[in-house]
Amino acid sequence: MQTKETYGLVLYNRNYREDDKLVKLFTETDGKYMFFVRHASKSKLAAVLQPLTIAKFILKLNDEGLSFIEDYKEVETFKAINADLFKLSYASYVTALADAALSDHVADAPLFAFLQKTLSLMEEGLDYAILTNIFEIQILERFGVRLNFHECIFCHRVGLPFDFSHRYSGLLCPEHYHKDNHRSHLDPNMLYLVDRFQAIHFDDLRTISIKPEMKQKLRLFIDDLYQTYVGLHLKSKQFIDDLGTWGDIMT
Ligand SMILES: [Zn+2]
Numbered sequence: 001m002q003t004k005e006t007y008g009l010v011l012y013n014r015n016y017r018e019d020d021k022l023v024k025l026f027t028e029t030d031g032k033y034m035f036f037v038r039h040a041s042k043s044k045l046a047a048v049l050q051p052l053t054i055a056k057f058i059l060k061l062n063d064e065g066l067s068f069i070e071d072y073k074e075v076e077t078f079k080a081i082n083a084d085l086f087k088l089s090y091a092s093y094v095t096a097l098a099d100a101a102l103s104d105h106v107a108d109a110p111l112f113a114f115l116q117k118t119l120s121l122m123e124e125g126l127d128y129a130i131l132t133n134i135f136e137i138q139i140l141e142r143f144g145v146r147l148n149f150h151e152c153i154f155c156h157r158v159g160l161p162f163d164f165s166h167r168y169s170g171l172l173c174p175e176h177y178h179k180d181n182h183r184s185h186l187d188p189n190m191l192y193l194v195d196r197f198q199a200i201h202f203d204d205l206r207t208i209s210i211k212p213e214m215k216q217k218l219r220l221f222i223d224d225l226y227q228t229y230v231g232l233h234l235k236s237k238q239f240i241d242d243l244g245t246w247g248d249i250m251t
Pocket of ligand 1: 172
């Protein structure tokens with residue numbers, strides 16, 4: 001067993017026996033671990049066991065069995081996210097995606113930083129649907145999916161009104177549309193955005209503004225990518241899809 005001081009994000013917790021809890025943390029230095037918390041409700045740790053809490057933890061990490069949380073400091077909670085059902089459901093979904101993309105006990109500090117930044121920007125009030133799209137596009141690689149949204153798969157030219165081909169798993173320029181009779185017939189401006197999302201810097205995000213119609217196109221295309229290449233069915237994603245339907249009814 002090794003003692004570590006590291007930032008960590010609570011992915012989820014579940015009850016265990018009478019008043020104990022099992023808590024899954026995504027730590028910055030060591031990846032995901034499961035922790036056992038005895039008498040959770042009376043514990044000094046009670047304040048930091050809720051999902052989407054970030055803190056600096058002092059941990060006893062065990063590679064064989066359960067690990068333990070010794071102490072914590074510097075707690076960060078996302079008040080605006082927790083107060084808004086829509087924000088909360090998107091934040092839960094990106095967190096579940098990070099969880100699904102990562103094996104236990106494998107360090108991934110860049111992913112930790114990316115998730116933390118995405119949540120902070122949602123908290124700050126930036127467009128949570130677009131932040132989620134960017135997260136989905138950039139995390140594809142972690143699922144072993146490498147797609148090039150920048151150039152034509154045949155002639156490698158860039159900056160053209162591209163379409164997407166499932167047959168070739170890549171872009172076709174107008175000169176090569178004919179290579180796939182079943183090309184997707186997508187809006188080239190939507191694919192241009194996906195290309196930008198793949199390499200975007202967070203500071204550019206503050207200037208990006210996307211119309212609802214374009215957001216809908218992005219949602220459909222990214223759903224299609226995840227269905228075809230990742231095959232993941234997360235409850236938190238289903239919840240977002242259902243929320244969309246209810247949102248339509250309410251407006
Ligand atoms: Zn081409």
